[in-house]
Amino acid sequence: MNIYSRPWGKLSDGRIATLYTLVNDRDMTVEITDFGGTIVSIKTPDRNGRITDVCLGYDSVADYEMADGYLGALVGRVANRIAGASFELNGETYTLHANDGKNCLHGGKKGYSHVIWNAETATSPDAAILTLTYFSPDGEEGFPGNLTVKVTYTLDNENALSIRYEAATDRDTPVNLTNHTYFNLAGYASGSVFDQTLWLDAESYVAGDEKLIPTAVKPVEGTPFDFSTVKPIGQDFFADCEDLHLAGGYDHCFNFTDWKDCRAGGEILLRGIVYDPVSGRKMEVYTNQPCVQFYTANFLKNPLFPLKGGYPQRTQTAFCLETQTMPDSVHHQGEADFTNCILHPGETYDYTTVYRFSAE
Ligand code: BGC
Numbered sequence: 001m002n003i004y005s006r007p008w009g010k011l012s013d014g015r016i017a018t019l020y021t022l023v024n025d026r027d028m029t030v031e032i033t034d035f036g037g038t039i040v041s042i043k044t045p046d047r048n049g050r051i052t053d054v055c056l057g058y059d060s061v062a063d064y065e066m067a068d069g070y071l072g073a074l075v076g077r078v079a080n081r082i083a084g085a086s087f088e089l090n091g092e093t094y095t096l097h098a099n100d101g102k103n104c105l106h107g108g109k110k111g112y113s114h115v116i117w118n119a120e121t122a123t124s125p126d127a128a129i130l131t132l133t134y135f136s137p138d139g140e141e142g143f144p145g146n147l148t149v150k151v152t153y154t155l156d157n158e159n160a161l162s163i164r165y166e167a168a169t170d171r172d173t174p175v176n177l178t179n180h181t182y183f184n185l186a187g188y189a190s191g192s193v194f195d196q197t198l199w200l201d202a203e204s205y206v207a208g209d210e211k212l213i214p215t216a217v218k219p220v221e222g223t224p225f226d227f228s229t230v231k232p233i234g235q236d237f238f239a240d241c242e243d244l245h246l247a248g249g250y251d252h253c254f255n256f257t258d259w260k261d262c263r264a265g266g267e268i269l270l271r272g273i274v275y276d277p278v279s280g281r282k283m284e285v286y287t288n289q290p291c292v293q294f295y296t297a298n299f300l301k302n303p304l305f306p307l308k309g310g311y312p313q314r315t316q317t318a319f320c321l322e323t324q325t326m327p328d329s330v331h332h333q334g335e336a337d338f339t340n341c342i343l344h345p346g347e348t349y350d351y352t353t354v355y356r357f358s359a360e
Contacts, residue, residue: 001025001157003121003128008033009061015116017061022128022155027051028357030155035061036113037074037132037151039181041308044159047280047359054281054357056182056300056318059308065114067305069313070180073113074151075106077136077143078341079178080253080293080327083213087330089144089172089342096142101211106180108141112149113180126157138171145171145345160356167349174330175343179353182297182318185276185283189311193296193319194234199273200227200294202254206326207243212251214328217337218243225252230273233296233319248298249316253326259290259339264350272321279359286354289323290339323353 001024008019017035027049031040042055057071058064064071085098085108097108106113117132129152136147152164165177184190205225207216220226224236224244237249244250256262256271265288272285272292285292297318306312325339332338343349 001123001126001128003123003130005121011035011061011065011116017116018119020119020121020130022130022153024128024155024157024159025126026157026159028155028159030153030161032130032153033061033064034117034119034132035064036115037117038064038113039072039179042161042181042357044281044357045359052187052279053308054183054185054187056184056188057308058305063305068302069300070106070113072181073179074117074132074177075180075322076112076149076175076177077107077141077147078104078174078176078330079106079180079322079324080176081105081211081213082330083328087174089174089330092144094142094144103211103213111141112136112177117151128155129153143173145169145173147173147175149177151177158356159358160354162352162354164352165349167343168347169343170345172342172344174341175349176325176329176341177349177351178293178322178324180320180322182300182320183274183283184318185274185281186279188307188318189309190317191314192234192316194237194316195232195278196274196276196319197230197232198227198294199230200254200292201257201269201271202227202292203257203259204255206253206255208246208252208327210246212247212327214326214332217255220254225254230275237296249296251293251295251298253291253293253324255291255326262288262290264348268352268354274319274321282358282360284356284358285321285323286356287323287352289325289351289353291324291326293320293322293324293327295320295322323351
């Protein structure tokens with residue numbers, strides 16, 4: 001196991017970001033920068049041992065700072081949407097930054113995806129570990145309470161990349177942390193992911209309006225949102241289905257089977273499998289989070305920010321599986337259909353998601 005670092009380029013405030021490379025004893029390498037705790041590359045073998053980068057990203061940290069899309073980033077304090085960019089908690093109103101129409105998306109103007117995290121590295125006989133910490137002061141981006149956040153990336157010899165998210169607060173606050181990696185198991189510059197297959201252990205999904213603010217929680221059964229039996233991502237993509245049309249594809253929160261039993265520090269279960277029949281690469285997703293946002297990169301089309309090597313952004317050439325709580329849950333606290341997103345002083349937010357790669 002090995003982990004090494006190098007300076008990776010300048011941010012607009014003159015600070016230099018660092019790029020960390022985690023290498024295991026097999027043939028997997030992961031690059032992560034302390035800017036946004038962003039996963040920059042994931043190199044993993046196909047069924048013939050040929051190694052390819054399956055993670056979409058940019059060539060420079062300046063692009064990560066300027067571009068939209070949150071490629072590879074750690075997202076917080078509250079990933080996904082908060083309607084009207086404001087919420088009430090304990091009788092007080094909190095105003096956030098509206099960066100998605102009238103709504104707040106992925107933490108606001110400068111969320112955790114756009115700050116430099118403190119980094120520490122370690123290795124053990126079978127793990128390369130990058131520990132990132134960030135102190136988010138009371139009032140940052142409008143959120144209440146000082147939040148101490150720790151995210152631990154671990155690459156092991158089973159070709160599993162695990163991400164453990166821990167946080168503690170001194171006032172009640174909503175928290176929803178995730179990672180926003182765009183994957184394409186055929187390689188980031190391989191085009192559409194429609195032929196890659198997906199299995200998701202989800203019983204329901206959150207339908208949204210045209211700005212993807214939740215309108216209802218619906219069972220997946222009998223809809224294009226049913227991935228409980230493996231099917232190609234593209235199979236029902238163009239189905240005559242209003243919930244798909246409103247989002248321009250899949251961009252929905254899927255609620256895992258028995259999601260109400262999921263809790264901080266709870267059992268980490270296999271919840272998703274993506275498979276690319278061409279390369280044979282497979283990615284399993286294990287988590288103790290209750291939900292996952294499955295997003296088919298419907299907005300990935302910004303001509304100003306080409307991807308690594310100049311490859312153009314194109315819609316549906318990647319998928320994201322962002323484990324988390326339900327969008328806008330801060331407005332649905334106490335409703336049986338919705339997840340809790342409030343962290344109280346004395347509690348520990350502690351969730352882990354593992355992306356495990358193999359080939360067959
Ligand atoms: C959202 C998309 C958004 C993307 C990039 C996803 O989590 O659901 O609607 O475009 O993040 O910001």
